[in-house]
Amino acid sequence: xxxxxxxxxxxxxxxxxxxxxxxxxxxxxxxxxxxxxxxxxxxxxxxxxxxxxxxxxxxxxxxxxxxxxxxxxxxxxxxxxxxxxxxxxxxxxxxxxxxxxxxxxxxxxxxxxxxxxxxxxxxxxxxxxxxxxxxxxxxxxxxxxxxxxxxxxxxxxxxxxxxxxxxxxxxxxxxxxxxxxxxxxxxxxxxxxxxxxxxxxxxxxxxxxxxxxxxxxxxxxxxxxxxxxxxxxxxxxxxxxxxxxxxxxxxxxxxxxxxxxxxxxxxxxxxxxxxxxxxxxxx
Amino acid sequence: xxxxxxxxxxxxxxxxxxxxxxxxxxxxxxxxxxxxxxxxxxxxxxxxxxxxxxxxxxxxxxxxxxxxxxxxxxxxxxxxxxxxxxxxxxxxxxxxxxxxxxxxxxxxxxxxxxxxxxxxxxxxxxxxxxxxxxxxxxxxxxxxxxxxxxxxxxxxxxxxxxxxxxxxxxxxxxxxxxxxxxxxxxxxxxxxxxxxxxxxxxxxxxxxxxxxxxxxxxxxxxxxxxxxxxxxxxxxxxxxxxxxxxxxxxxxxxxxxxxxxxxxxxxxxxxxxxxxxxxxxxxxxxxxxxxxxxxxxxxxxxxxxxxxxxxxxxxxxxxxxxxxxxxxxxxxxxxxxxxxxxxxxxxxxxxxxxxxxxxxxxxxxxxxxxxxxxxxxxxxxxxxxxxxxxxxxxxxxxxxxxxxxxxxxxxxxxxxxxxxxxxxxxxxxxxxxxxxxxxxxxxxxxxxxxxxxxxxxxxxxxxxxxxxxxxxxxxxxxxxxxxxxxxxxxxxxxxxxxxxxxxxxxxxxxxxxxxxxxxxxxxxxxxxxxxxxxxxxxxxxxxxxxxxxxxxxxxxxxxxxxxxxxxxxxxxxxxxxxxxxxxxxxxxxxxxx
Numbered sequence: 001x002x003x004x005x006x007x008x009x010x011x012x013x014x015x016x017x018x019x020x021x022x023x024x025x026x027x028x029x030x031x032x033x034x035x036x037x038x039x040x041x042x043x044x045x046x047x048x049x050x051x052x053x054x055x056x057x058x059x060x061x062x063x064x065x066x067x068x069x070x071x072x073x074x075x076x077x078x079x080x081x082x083x084x085x086x087x088x089x090x091x092x093x094x095x096x097x098x099x100x101x102x103x104x105x106x107x108x109x110x111x112x113x114x115x116x117x118x119x120x121x122x123x124x125x126x127x128x129x130x131x132x133x134x135x136x137x138x139x140x141x142x143x144x145x146x147x148x149x150x151x152x153x154x155x156x157x158x159x160x161x162x163x164x165x166x167x168x169x170x171x172x173x174x175x176x177x178x179x180x181x182x183x184x185x186x187x188x189x190x191x192x193x194x195x196x197x198x199x200x201x202x203x204x205x206x207x208x209x210x211x212x213x214x215x216x217x218x219x220x221x222x223x224x225x226x227x228x229x230x231x232x233x234x235x236x237x238x239x240x241x242x243x244x245x246x247x248x249x250x251x252x253x254x255x256x257x258x259x260x261x262x263x264x265x266x267x268x269x270x271x272x273x274x275x276x277x278x279x280x281x282x283x
Numbered sequence: 284x285x286x287x288x289x290x291x292x293x294x295x296x297x298x299x300x301x302x303x304x305x306x307x308x309x310x311x312x313x314x315x316x317x318x319x320x321x322x323x324x325x326x327x328x329x330x331x332x333x334x335x336x337x338x339x340x341x342x343x344x345x346x347x348x349x350x351x352x353x354x355x356x357x358x359x360x361x362x363x364x365x366x367x368x369x370x371x372x373x374x375x376x377x378x379x380x381x382x383x384x385x386x387x388x389x390x391x392x393x394x395x396x397x398x399x400x401x402x403x404x405x406x407x408x409x410x411x412x413x414x415x416x417x418x419x420x421x422x423x424x425x426x427x428x429x430x431x432x433x434x435x436x437x438x439x440x441x442x443x444x445x446x447x448x449x450x451x452x453x454x455x456x457x458x459x460x461x462x463x464x465x466x467x468x469x470x471x472x473x474x475x476x477x478x479x480x481x482x483x484x485x486x487x488x489x490x491x492x493x494x495x496x497x498x499x500x501x502x503x504x505x506x507x508x509x510x511x512x513x514x515x516x517x518x519x520x521x522x523x524x525x526x527x528x529x530x531x532x533x534x535x536x537x538x539x540x541x542x543x544x545x546x547x548x549x550x551x552x553x554x555x556x557x558x559x560x561x562x563x564x565x566x567x568x569x570x571x572x573x574x575x576x577x578x579x580x581x582x583x584x585x586x587x588x589x590x591x592x593x594x595x596x597x598x599x600x601x602x603x604x605x606x607x608x609x610x611x612x613x614x615x616x617x618x619x620x621x622x623x624x625x626x627x628x629x630x631x632x633x634x635x636x637x638x639x640x641x642x643x644x645x646x647x648x649x650x651x652x653x654x655x656x657x658x659x660x661x662x663x664x665x666x667x668x669x670x671x672x673x674x675x676x677x678x679x680x681x682x683x684x685x686x687x688x689x690x691x692x693x694x695x696x697x698x699x700x701x702x703x704x705x706x707x708x709x710x711x712x713x714x715x716x717x718x719x720x721x722x723x724x725x726x727x728x729x730x731x732x733x734x735x736x737x738x739x740x741x742x743x744x745x746x747x748x749x750x751x752x753x754x755x756x757x758x759x760x761x762x763x764x765x766x767x768x769x770x771x772x773x774x775x776x777x778x779x780x781x782x783x784x785x786x787x788x789x790x791x792x793x794x795x796x797x798x799x800x801x802x803x804x805x806x807x808x809x810x811x812x813x814x815x816x817x818x819x820x821x822x823x824x825x826x827x828x829x830x831x832x833x834x835x836x837x838x839x840x841x842x843x844x845x846x847x848x849x850x851x852x853x854x855x856x857x858x859x860x861x862x863x864x865x866x867x868x869x870x871x872x873x874x875x876x
Contacts, residue, residue, distance in 0.1 A: 019736050048721045053544070056728075063725045064737060069717045070725035071547050074570050077540035080532065084541025087528045088502045089548035092717050113533040266523035273525040275497045279663040282483035 010044055012037035019064045028205030028214075029059050031179030032126050035203075036095075038182070039189035040068070050093040053082040055102035058133045059126035059205065062097045076107030079114045082121045090120070090260045093193060100127040104140040104160050114198050115169035117259040122192040122199040126179070127162065128207035136210035148210075163240035163251055166200045167233060173199035174236065174252040178221050179206070180214060181248070188250065197258050204246065217246075224249030286316075287340040288422055288472040291351035291368065292414070293361025296325045296333040299411030300357065304335030305655070306415060310432045311339045312484040312657040314424040315477040319785070320486075320655040321347035321860070324594035332360055337655075341477045344656070345621075345785030349864030352472055353422065354389075355414060356381070357396065374470045376417065390469050392421065392462075399457055406447075409454035416458030421466065423474030426459050481660045487625045487651035487782075490658070491581065492517040494629035495553060496525055499668055500579075502545035502552040504530040504538040506560060509593040510652045511583040514555040535560035539567040539580065546576045547726055549671075549716035551633050555581035558600050559590065561607065561644075568642050569608030572751065574726040575704070575712070577636035577643075577671065579629070584648040586858045595858030596650035598781050599833035602840070604644045605810055611748060613755045615639065616810040618646040620784035622656040626663060628807060634669035635762070639754045640714060646809070648832075650860045651782035674701055674713035674722055702733040706746055710753030759811035767820060769795060769802035775870055776824030777803040778817070778850065779831060780838055783861050787830060790866035799874050806838070812845065821848050826873050828853050832860060 007014050015037040023029050040050065050068040054060035056075035063070025073081045082096040103111060103125045114123070130148065131137040137150035140160040147154050166174045173195040177185030185203060192199035204221070206213040224239060224247045236252040290307065294300040301322060308318045319338045325331025338348040350370035356362040359382040362375075369375060371388045379393040394417050400410040412433070419426045433451055437443045485493075492514055495503075503522055505515035515531070522529045528545075532538035538554045545552040556564065561582045571578045584600045586592035604616050615635050619628045629645060636643040701722035705712045712733075715722045724735045730747060732738040769791040779787045784805045794801045804820040806813070821827050821842075829839040829850040836852040843849060853869045855861055 022737075046719065047723055048719060049717060051547070051717055061737075064727070066725075067723060069547075069715075069721075069723045070727075071544065071574075072725055072727035072729065073540065073543070073574075074566050074728055077536060077567065080537035080540035081544035081547075084502065084504060084530065084544030084552070085548045086544075087530055087541070088545035088550040088552065089717065092548065109533060110537055113537070260528075263523065263528045267526050267528065270524055270526035273496045273499075275493065275663050275665055278493055278496065279483055279660065282485040282489065283660070 010041045012041045015040050015067050017065055017067045021065050022061055024209045026208040028179035029126050031182045032203045032205050033065055035182040035186035035189055038186040042190055045093055053078050053096045055098045057099040057101050059099040076102055079110040083119045086119050086121050086260050090264050094121045096121055096123040100139045100141045101131055112169055115171045118172050118197045119260050120196055120258045124201045124203050126203050126205040128205050130207050130211035132207045132210055162202045167237050167240055171200045172197035172254045172256055175250045176202040176248045178204045178248050220245050221248050286475055288352050289338040289348035290353045291336040292355045293334045293365045294357030296331045297329055298357055300333050300335050303411035303415055306432055308337045308655050309484050310428040311424050314428045315479040317344045317657045319344040322653055345789045346863045349862045392466050403457050404450050404454045406450045409450050412451045412454035413458040416455040417462050420459040420462035422472045482657040483660050484657050486653055486655045487622050487647055488513050490622045490625035491629050494626040498630040498633035499551050500553050501527040501550040504532045504541040505554050506532050506535050506538050508557045508560050510649045511555040511557050535563040539564045542578050543571055543576050546578050553579035557583045557585050558587045565607040569612045570728045571642040572612040572614055573728045575640040577640055579632050579636050579643050581645045583652050592858050596648050596860050598831050601837040604646055613752050614641055615643040617808050618781040620805055623658045623662045630666045637671045638669045639758050648782050672713045674715050703735045704733045706750050709757045710750045755811045762808055764813050764816045765804050765806055767802055767804055770800045773802035773824050774800040775826045775873055777828045777830055780806040786861045786863045787866055789863035793867050794870045801870055
């Protein structure tokens with residue numbers, strides 16, 4: 001990629017790389033990508049001090065389409081990669097992106113610990129309720145009874161609820177957006193990046209090829225009522241339980257200490273290592 | 284024997300067998316002796332039989348000793364389990380209230396450990412002090428050396444209180460006086476005064492942690508697993524003090540993934556695990572190799588397969604370490620030979636990771652993690668730290684590697700772009716680290732072109748595989764060669780790797796003293812293998828032995844596959860390392876066959 005020239009007044013285009021997205025025409029992920037460009041421009045993030053981390057899946061190709069630094073890792077591990085990076089380099093802006101398979105199936109276990117640590121990263125989950133890259137198998141977020149290539153008699157399991165799960169894990173920033181509403185989604189991503197702590201953004205992002213949900217979701221998504229208090233976790237949980245008419249907007253936000261900040265508080269008091277004095281303990 | 288003795292203590296875990304043994308080893312080392320310990324761990328969390336052995340000598344000690352000269356039994360089970368390990372004519376020390384030993388070819392001293400602790404000191408937990416007092420009175424080191432050490436240890440302990448200090452002192456003194464007055468010494472073992480030397484006393488994991496800190500490790504992530512947990516615990520304590528950060532990860536995949544994240548951020552980063560954890564890390568080892576990210580991965584090998592024997596030694600992860608991960612994935616694999624190596628080689632491991640931009644696997648093992656050796660303090664020096672080659676405005680910073688492109692990929696784009704994975708003669712491509720003014724790129728596990736963009740073209744996959752493996756060829760040229768040990772013209776040659784070097788070299792010395800012509804070659808770097816050194820050594824001897832503590836002969840298989848060698852395999856796979864005596868016997872048998 002080209003050397004980073006920092007535009008003092010960046011436009012969304014300044015965050016776009018020369019790599020052409022591999023997504024199908026009409027993929028919801030374009031909306032999420034554009035919303036991300038837009039939010040980064042609005043925040044004037046320096047591309048050379050921003051890292052977009054992903055796992056594997058259609059949506060995880062995302063870092064290649066960004067002019068920021070990027071780390072396209074292995075399936076399910078975007079969260080630990082992002083957390084290790086942020087622990088080591090708290091000065092960087094770290095965003096983890098990927099799909100419902102990455103975050104709710106193969107890498108689901110990492111969500112719990114990211115929530116507990118509250119390391120200051122932002123995760124954007126592009127949820128299409130289907131496995132696209134492997135061409136149409138069921139996902140944890142597929143609805144019960146859904147017929148896919150791997151559930152020819154209908155999905156026998158229940159549907160995963162990402163927002164309710166994030167709330168139950170006490171994630172410190174929980175929001176949902178919709179790729180077909182990129183302006184609102186960009187605002188949520190912007191808030192998420194600004195939030196100090198682990199920010200979880202559930203981005204509904206339909207797959208036109210294997211599970212076309214645009215029309216259904218256009219009709220279903222409902223803005224969170226204006227009077228909702230985002231500090232009220234129980235109320236947020238009630239909103240999360242509404243699955244027929246999924247709410248979009250900020251469900252919950254709480255400022256609390258982050259592990260990266262606590263660790264670097266210790267670092268500030270550190271002294272350079274000296275082997276001669278260290279080894280004296282074994283004399 | 285003047286100034287050399289191997290003492291084995293057997294008892295119940297929790298009775299202070301290990302802490303007592305540690306004190307004995309340290310006191311002897313402070314008194315001027317060289318020490319080498321070997322211990323077993325019970326399977327139980329609390330209680331269970333355990334054993335501590337220390338070999339003490341005024342000469343360098345390189346192995347645990349073939350047999351115990353002195354066996355101290357704190358209960359009947361310790362006697363049953365260990366009596367066969369006592370040398371003919373050795374010394375058995377026991378408490379007659381526990382059991383009556385059968386008649387045998389040994390000198391027996393009966394000492395009422397239990398009664399002294401319970402009735403005279405009136406604190407049963409001082410039983411290990413009673414034992415130490417008796418050892419001091421019978422063999423040395425002088426009681427003052429032990430008293431001093433106990434005091435300084437206890438003063439740092441949370442359990443410290445005046446009563447305990449006083450009772451410990453009392454126990455040491457009563458037992459010492461008891462043996463001086465009541466036991467008529469009939470054995471030859473005595474540790475006299477020797478010249479003091481500037482040594483430190485520590486185990487493999489402690490040296491490894493010191494090395495990691497000296498190497499500038501700035502990030503550690505791990506998941507608890509025996510016998511690597513104490514590396515993690517020490518890093519948790521020490522790293523923040525020197526400006527690093529630490530994470531106890533939720534599993535080993537997260538541990539290595541986060542290490543790669545930190546490494547991408549320019550930090551020298553490491554994890555430590557054992558076999559089961561290494562199995563889980565395999566996919567991420569491939570990612571580190573593909574995305575060309577430095578990472579140090581310590582594998583404290585234990586007996587496998589599966590959960591195996593977590594507290595037992597084995598050298599059975601070599602094949603896996605060399606190939607873990609699917610596809611063709613270059614990596615460096617090194618193995619420390621002793622405690623000093625745990626310090627120096629881990630620093631070199633960090634340097635290799637940074638220089639060659641690939642994962643470095645560091646294969647220590649259970650016996651070395653816990654083995655205490657006295658090591659010259661001079662070993663612990665700061666070492667030169669290698670920095671990654673950083674791309675900057677078409678030039679290359681750091682250590683001056685030029686970008687010699689062999690095959691242009693997407694030449695038009697290159698004119699204005701940063702070729703993170705530039706094809707170079709050395710295979711090493713200048714990289715970039717996020718920060719103000721840095722050139723951005725995407726690290727990816729997908730095959731990619733020089734720019735780091737996903738690329739499935741046959742020609743590109745071909746040149747990229749060649750480039751990544753070329754780094755190993757560069758490393759093979761740059762890294763140190765193993766040194767031959769023993770006779771220049773030898774009939775029998777031994778090749779070994781890892782923590783068995785001391786036992787092998789001691790066996791070579793003893794065989795030579797018996798008139799055999801023997802030499803050995805010890806491999807610290809297992810990938811890339813030092814081809815020429817191995818071939819030269821193999822062709823210089825008539826009979827080649829590969830000695831390793833595993834069932835299948837993993838190094839022997841490798842040498843067979845790579846150099847068509849058919850070595851004689853000497854394998855031990857019970858969970859206990861080689862003794863020098865066992866290897867000597869193998870040399871004698873091979874020589875006479």
